[in-house]
Amino acid sequence: MSLGRRASFFTAASVAGLALWASGAPTVVYPLYAAEWTVPPTVTTAIFAVYPIVLVPVLIVFGNLSDVIGRRAVILMGLAAVGAGAIAFAVAPDLTWIFVGRVLMGVGVGLSLSPATAAMVEFGGLDGATRASTATTASTATGLALSTILGGFLVQYAPDPLHLSFWVLAAVTVVVAAFVAALPRHTRDEASGPWRPRLPRMPRAERRPFIAGTLGISAAYAMGAIFLALGAQIARDLVRTTDAFVDGAIIALSAASIGVVAILARRMPPRLAVTIGPGLAVAGLGLLVFAGAAHSLPAFIAASLVAGGGYSLMFSGGLGLITSTAPAHERAAVISAAYVVGYLVQALAAFGLGALATASGLQFALEAGVPLILAIGVGALVVANLGRRPAASVAPSTPLAAPEGTPS
DSSP states (O other), X not given: OOOOHHHHHHHHHHHHHHHHHHHHTTGGGHHHHHHHHTOOHHHHHHHHHHHHHHHHHHHHHHTTHHHHHOHHHHHHHHHHHHHHHHHHHHTOSSHHHHHHHHHHHHHHHHHHHHHHHHHHHHHSGGGHHHHHHHXXXXXXXXXXXXXXXXHHHHHHHSSOTTTHHHHHHHHHHHHHHHHHTTSOOOOOOGGGOSOOOOOOOOOSTTHHHHHHHHHHHHHHXXXXXXXXXXXXXXXXXXXXXXXXXXXXHHHHHHHHHXXXXXXXXXXXXXXXXXXXXXXXXXHHHHHHHHHHHHTOHHHHHHHHHHHHHHXXXXXXXXXXXXXXXXXXXXXXXXXXXXXXXXXXXXXXXXXHHHHHHHHHOHHHHHHHHHHHHHHHHHHHHHHHHTTOOOGGGSOTTSOOOOOTTOOO
């Protein structure tokens, strides 16, 4: 028995949420790894960064696979790898198992995220591109919030803090996979041809919205690297909180902000979203730098909320520009191309921040890394608005075209 259109849409959205849960699952456990095995920030950020580093070649090789063999089959392969990665974390006796688990999670998300996003477009009806970008942003925010707040609670109050949260992730993965197995079969577009590995594609006819959208996604992912790779250590070492549940809850506030803003701004044109988003990111990351310098918990909370809003607009606006212009028979391949760039930027940001934090301290890493991340967001703003014609130049009798990237 196959799921209906609505249930299929939300099932695909849950896969995107699970991807961010897997990405953020170790966030509140990093300080425990540092204490248990005496590792510096370079190593903990490497644990985070190996995930996007593995994910990128998977996207490059298999980014178009679901366009040919179907969304359901590829998503299930991805979820199997995510589940195996969670189990590796759950039984890990040392750092080697941690890195193995992170590699498996990278493979799993690389296989499942693009087809899940494409499936949301296809099950979303006439307004599928807009609904997909909003739902992807909101569901990934939900996954991130669950990973940090539930993980923080289990680390602080439950037994076996190094492992229990990963058993929970493995169980949730099994539940999501059961729903995915009931998705309708994807009808292959004959224009896609037989499957073969090939580079993710950038649509030539819509190059500018693709570049603007990819820059928006990249800026959001780079900002996410700060909170996911270093957030718990910033809370403990700079803001000086000692409760893992509190740390996880504050990071979860950022995720909650991402989801709320995505829903409130769901009808905002994608180009406007990537225009406003960098401004919120500037404010949020500025508050984060201040929170570290002043050891201020209220500033850290405010930074999480404001930066989450900036992330939401940059990511959902960027994804909206891309999904609304991608050809149907290459949709997953085009989305994969954007994710490839975004995850590469995220990996570089995590490695760079970790190296700076180890060499010169967390506060210096924040102060040096934030301007580079903001430059990417400003790049999205500029490219999205290049060549935009002033409203005064349009004759009153001429109907206004829909904004770039907005479904008609």
